[in-house]
Amino acid sequence: GVRAELAVQQTNNDKLAHMLNVISKLYKEAPTLPHDKWRSYSYNIASGRVRTLDFEVTLGTLHKLAKVRGFGKKVLAQAREFLETGDIALIKEFENDELRLSMRAMTKIWGVGPKFARKMADPNTGYGLRNISDVRNAVENGQLRLNDGQKVGVEFYEDFQEKMTVYEVQRIAKIVKDKAKKFYPDIELEIMGSYRRGKTQCGDVDLLLTHKEYTKTSPMGFLDELVERLRCEGHISHHLTKVETKYYHDIAPSQSQDFHPSIFPHYPNGTMYMGVFNSPDIPGMHRRIDIKFYPYQQKIFAMIYFTGNGFFNRAIRLYATRKRKWKLSDKGLFFNTSGLGKSMKAKTEKEVFDKLGVVWKEATERDG
Ligand code: DCP
Ligand code: MG
Ligand code: MN
Secondary structure, three states: OHHHHHHHHHHHHHHHHHHHHHHHHHHHHOOOOOOHHHHHHHHHHHHHHHHHOOOOOOHHHHHHHOOOOOOOHHHHHHHHHHHHHOOOHHHHHHHOOHHHHHHHHHHOOOOOOHHHHHHHHOOOOOOOOOOHHHHHHHHHOOOOOOOHHHHHHHHOHHHHHOOEEHHHHHHHHHHHHHHHHHHOOOOEEEEOHHHHOOOOEEOOEEEEEEOOOOOOOEEOOHHHHHHHHHHHOOOEEEEOOOOOOHHHHHHOOOOOOOOOHHHOOEEOOOEEEEEEEEOOOOOOOEEEEEEEEOOHHHHHHHHHHHHOOHHHHHHHHHHHHHHHOOEEOOOOEEOOOOOOOOEOOOOOHHHHHHHHOOOOOOHHHOOO
């Protein structure tokens, strides 16, 4: 019946979207040719488009797919290959490509982008490193120089590949929240990212801080002070973003329990932090943490962005631009494509979805 056909449709399109996304990621993680980053982008767009098609992709509907923006000869040929064989050979080729395999190992290091990964992995023009132990040896021998963030990425390479349970995410969030409340008793903290999308395992901890009294600004230096205190108390092991604290320590000595908000000047933007948290559950284990403070007026838009996932963000932003000629960002919904001027005011995410005219999706339904 119709229901069964819909199920088939979902499966077929989902599989193709997934494979195109795999190809996109392979190009992104291991671009060996200058054009590869554009290929990655194209496959990404095509993957997103397949997810939003209102028809099932079959050999019989390929002509319809050919008319969809983003489906050039190459991607179309791959869609055909998938429909005829159930697979795309390019994926296998990638998986047997030594250089690309090495590059993928390099891009898994926090702070290493595709360009540096190429340099690390390429035996002809770079260092010919194949895996993390090659990297560690090269660093030890003084052959390879890394920046501070990359050094942390190498040190905790294994830890950062491990996901954590939602209980651990909650424990970490609570530690941060309790500390933040010492500065601002009315601060609001929400857990974003894969946690909010209802995943049972999370790659990192994504925290959004807001405060009702900071409607258009954020307290500059507050995030620095917060994370530096967490570091002094042994919760945070490393900062990955630059943290400036000296000035505020002088005003609010760490012994003092009654911090006053006015010590932080208002700053007309959001602030963000990336760091490493000592696992409260597993001794010796390190977790990635991202914390952002947004002005209250931007809260709902920041939530949409920070909840993700990346695919969903791309899709809904593209929709805002293409269908409405508006701009959706983490800071607002603007009624022109430049993102300038006044944003829509929103108290709930649903108001934003309604304004855009897109079907409401709970956070747990935003995986693609
Ligand atoms: N995000 C985005 N584009 C990026 C990075 C992030 O749109 N380049 C948004 C969408 C993500 C959210 O921020 O869902 C959080 O980013 P994470 O990298 O923490 O990803 P997730 O939390 O979704 O997954 P994980 O469990 O791997 O952390
Ligand atoms: Mg995350
Ligand atoms: Mn994150």
